[in-house]
Amino acid sequence: MQAAEINFLEDSFKKYYFEHFDLIRVPERTSEREFGYQKFNSGMTRHIQIKDDKELHLLFMQNVPSDVYCSNAYYTFPNLPMNEKDWKGADLIFDIDAKDLNLPCREIHTVSICNECNNVSKNSIQCSKCNSTKLEKKSLPCKNCIDASKTEVLKLSEVLVDDLAVTKENIQVYFSGNEGFHVYVYNSQFQEIGSRERSELADYISLRGAIPETFGMRKFKQDRTAFPDFDEKGWQGRFAKQVFGSKSKRSKIITELLANSYSSFQKTLDNVSENIGVKIDPNVTIDIHRIFRLPGSINSKSGLVKIFCENLFKFDPYVEASFLNNDSVEVIANCPIEFKLKNKKFGPYNNEKVSIPTFAAVYMICKKLAKIA
Amino acid sequence: MLELGEDEKAKYPFMADAGKYLKEQGFTLEQFGTDPDLIPIVEKAYTRIHAACEMNKDYESEIIQNQVSNTGSLPREVFSFLLSIVLLKLTGIPTLARRFALSESMRAEGFLTKDLKNISSDENELPIKIIEDLFSIKIKKQGDFFIIPVVDYIKHSVHFHEREWKLVNRHVENGFVYLKADKMVRLFRIELGKYINSKISSGKKPSMIPGFEDIVERLISYSKKFQSSFVTTGEYPPCIKHAIEVLEKGENLPHSGRFMLATFLLSKEQSVEQIAPLFKNAPDYNERVTLYQLNHLAGTSGSGTQYSCPSCEKLNTQNLCFATSECDNIINPLQFGKKRK
Ligand code: SF4
Ligand SMILES: [Zn+2]
Ligand SMILES: [Zn+2]
Numbered sequence: 001m002q003a004a005e006i007n008f009l010e011d012s013f014k015k016y017y018f019e020h021f022d023l024i025r026v027p028e029r030t031s032e033r034e035f036g037y038q039k040f041n042s043g044m045t046r047h048i049q050i051k052d053d054k055e056l057h058l059l060f061m062q063n064v065p066s067d068v069y070c071s072n073a074y075y076t077f078p079n080l081p082m083n084e085k086d087w088k089g090a091d092l093i094f095d096i097d098a099k100d101l102n103l104p105c106r107e108i109h110t111v112s113i114c115n116e117c118n119n120v121s122k123n124s125i126q127c128s129k130c131n132s133t134k135l136e137k138k139s140l141p142c143k144n145c146i147d148a149s150k151t152e153v154l155k156l157s158e159v160l161v162d163d164l165a166v167t168k169e170n171i172q173v174y175f176s177g178n179e180g181f182h183v184y185v186y187n188s189q190f191q192e193i194g195s196r197e198r199s200e201l202a203d204y205i206s207l208r209g210a211i212p213e214t215f216g217m218r219k220f221k222q223d224r225t226a227f228p229d230f231d232e233k234g235w236q237g238r239f240a241k242q243v244f245g246s247k248s249k250r251s252k253i254i255t256e257l258l259a260n261s262y263s264s265f266q267k268t269l270d271n272v273s274e275n276i277g278v279k280i281d282p283n284v285t286i287d288i289h290r291i292f293r294l295p296g297s298i299n300s301k302s303g304l305v306k307i308f309c310e311n312l313f314k315f316d317p318y319v320e321a322s323f324l325n326n327d328s329v330e331v332i333a334n335c336p337i338e339f340k341l342k343n344k345k346f347g348p349y350n351n352e353k354v355s356i357p358t359f360a361a362v363y364m365i366c367k368k369l370a371k372i373a
Numbered sequence: 374m375l376e377l378g379e380d381e382k383a384k385y386p387f388m389a390d391a392g393k394y395l396k397e398q399g400f401t402l403e404q405f406g407t408d409p410d411l412i413p414i415v416e417k418a419y420t421r422i423h424a425a426c427e428m429n430k431d432y433e434s435e436i437i438q439n440q441v442s443n444t445g446s447l448p449r450e451v452f453s454f455l456l457s458i459v460l461l462k463l464t465g466i467p468t469l470a471r472r473f474a475l476s477e478s479m480r481a482e483g484f485l486t487k488d489l490k491n492i493s494s495d496e497n498e499l500p501i502k503i504i505e506d507l508f509s510i511k512i513k514k515q516g517d518f519f520i521i522p523v524v525d526y527i528k529h530s531v532h533f534h535e536r537e538w539k540l541v542n543r544h545v546e547n548g549f550v551y552l553k554a555d556k557m558v559r560l561f562r563i564e565l566g567k568y569i570n571s572k573i574s575s576g577k578k579p580s581m582i583p584g585f586e587d588i589v590e591r592l593i594s595y596s597k598k599f600q601s602s603f604v605t606t607g608e609y610p611p612c613i614k615h616a617i618e619v620l621e622k623g624e625n626l627p628h629s630g631r632f633m634l635a636t637f638l639l640s641k642e643q644s645v646e647q648i649a650p651l652f653k654n655a656p657d658y659n660e661r662v663t664l665y666q667l668n669h670l671a672g673t674s675g676s677g678t679q680y681s682c683p684s685c686e687k688l689n690t691q692n693l694c695f696a697t698s699e700c701d702n703i704i705n706p707l708q709f710g711k712k713r714k
Pocket of ligand 3: 103105106109141142143144145146
């Protein structure tokens with residue numbers, strides 16, 4: 001990114017932080033968290049301890065960061081190097097990202113930016129201008145991407161509440177600011193467990209590593225009564241609903257399952273887990289030293305805000321996470337895909353000079369699809 | 374300490390306060406070395422250790438049908454256990470102690486399972502109390518099942534490598550894991566073994582009790598059988614060699630030991646990919662977690678800080694130091710083999 005774009009983004013971000021500091025959600029036990037931030041075109045500054053809102057405000061105003069992060073872990077000494085911090089616990093955290101959902105729409109709204117000649121083309125494996133294969137992919141997630149991610153969030157909440165006894169009030173869902181959602185769980189029985197144990201939870205939630213016996217199928221001494229019931233709790237019940245479809249079909253389907261081999265049941269099971277398992281990124285959940293984008297801060301990959309979702313069902317990130325102003329700016333836009341922000345349509349633009357509102361300009365500049373004119 | 378009935382003392386002798394028990398029965402340890410009536414019990418303790426180390430089931434217990442068979446057998450059962458502990462302390466060979474502890478914990482597991490199956494719904498029953506007392510975990514009876522909070526379940530189950538023990542293969546409901554009595558008790562085997570082992574390895578090595586010398590000698594020469602034939606090159610310090618040996622035997626290396634080994638090897642310019650397979654044999658191996666942890670230590674993920682190998686002093690306090698004369702004058706395992714003046 002060039003100086004003109006950086007200046008423009010910094011100005012816009014600063015304005016947002018000045019006017020909307022109330023949207024920043026500082027986690028509980030603030031002074032026990034590790035904070036970090038990045039500036040445009042520079043590396044990460046970590047191991048920062050923040051006492052209160054005032055200090056945080058200062059950090060934003062003095063540094064005008066492109067991104068701000070905060071740990072889900074709490075430490076005795078968050079400002080010391082990692083091995084001296086004294087880890088005390090960490091909120092459970094889940095990352096659901098549209099890019100991990102294998103959605104067919106993704107192909108359509110991904111663009112390729114050539115690293116050699118900066119040419120922007122629709123998703124491809126080669127630059128249409130210079131044939132280079134060094135391409136950077138940028139996705140402009142669509143409504144379908146967001147809806148599919150929401151479905152995963154709902155599946156996740158169900159497992160957390162029904163199986164793991166997390167109370168609804170202790171689950172907070174945030175739009176990540178780009179392609180998905182971050183789900184935070186507070187005050188659960190799992191605050192103090194390490195990576196190994198979190199990995200078990202992640203496998204449970206995504207229904208990974210299940211064996212046929214768990215759902216009633218045995219290699220020897222088969223037994224019809226071992227199969228789960230329709231109203232059973234936990235994965236057994238969800239399995240029954242998915243595989244039997246209705247109570248009346250249970251018996252017939254069990255007969256079929258028993259007639260097929262044990263190994264084909266494992267395949268059925270893998271299919272089921274692909275369908276009903278929650279698609280979380282396990283590496284995020286097991287990482288107990290990571291710092292995450294701070295709620296209320298801007299994601300520099302999009303210029304959208306990581307915002308709390310009051311009503312997930314109705315939530316529309318392209319309306320509710322876009323906070324930058326309407327002042328119009330002139331940019332050279334090179335964006336082959338149409339997108340919608342604050343209920344207005346933009347693009348497609350073919351390397352043309354256009355005058356558009358700041359929020360749309362920022363979105364494209366963050367995606368490397370526009371430059372200040 | 375829990376108040377135990379007579380049968381329970383025989384079944385769970387590790388729960389008894391050894392000193393108090395001897396006193397109550399009117400004995401001192403020294404008497405067992407000299408009193409001809411008591412010497413057979415020391416012999417019985419030897420047999421008990423031997424049978425445990427061979428992992429064979431035919432150690433002749435005098436417990437029949439979950440009860441002590443006759444009045445004389447109770448003290449013999451408890452004494453032979455207490456004396457086994459004393460003998461193992463005097464022998465001072467960790468392999469014997471570990472094998473004994475594991476086998477005794479499996480023996481107790483059998484009793485505990487039966488006792489657990491037999492309880493009514495009363496939460497204050499002894500088997501439940503024993504579990505609470507030893508592991509600070511409250512389990513509850515619910516129908517045919519026993520339930521344990523998910524978090525307590527996974528803290529223990531991560532040590533198993535059979536897939537059956539993964540949380541995803543258990544019935545989970547409302548924050549609890551549902552288990553049958555045998556699985557519930559099995560969950561604590563490693564911890565129970567550790568608990569018994571701690572009875573042997575805690576405290577100072579006692580001075581020899583007159584009359585025990587022979588049996589201790591016999592145990593020492595018996596233990597040669599378990600000595601590992603593993604050879605490492607001369608370049609690694611004893612603490613590191615020891616940790617590698619433990620892992621290669623598929624035994625559990627404590628977290629501090631893994632930390633030492635990984636940071637040592639990383640400092641020796643070994644890559645995460647080279648080191649990871651070392652942990653494959655560990656009872657709780659998980660590839661994803663191992664790679665994450667190694668990358669974290671190497672500083673290739675997250676913080677970017679590389680962790681350094683702990684000092685010899687620190688390792689000593691963690692019981693990971695096995696210093697030999699070659700360790701002369703060094704303060705960190707990384708200095709091993711480099712001449713210092
Ligand atoms: S003295 Fe240091 S190098 Fe030697 S065994 Fe002990 S810890 Fe290892
Ligand atoms: Zn090109
Ligand atoms: Zn889409």
